Amino acid sequence: MILELADIRILPGQQTAFDAAIQQGLTQVIAHAKGFRGYKVNKGIESPERYVLMIFWDTLENHTIDFRQSAAFAEWRSIVGPFFASAPVVEHFDLLVKSA
Template sequence: MILELAEICIHPGQQAEFDVAIQRGLNEVIAHAKGFRGFKVNKGIESPERYILMIFWETLENHTIDFRGSEAFAAWRSIVGPFFAVPPVVEHFDLLAKSAQV
């Protein structure tokens, strides 16, 4: 399984609206993508405009080719993109180890 990690910074004062939008985009768009395995979203406490989005994919290509090359990517960006203060920083990771609780 591949972890997509995206750091998202939104415009100040739009947290409540973005909270709704990101959950809508994840549930209505990304959750139906090929290879999608789950997600987590964390929002900043000290920096309330900063979010960490974790999406779990079966393969790297499920994200970089299948999803990004689909119409669903445009739908996703139309839902969340207007909130972005800067383009998200996105990286991919392989699991090395984990605790039993996570």
């Protein structure tokens, strides 16, 4: 399983609207993507405009090709993109170790 980690910074004062938008985009768009396995979203306490989005995929290609090169990606960005203060920083990770 692959972890996609997106560090998202939104425009100040938009937290409530973004909270709803990211949930909408995840449930209506990303949750239906090939290879999707789940997600977590954390929002900053000290930096309230910062969010960390974690999406779990079967393979790297499920995110980078199947999703990113589909019409669903454009739909996702149309929902959450207007809130971005800058482009999210996105990286992918393999699981090294896990607690029980």
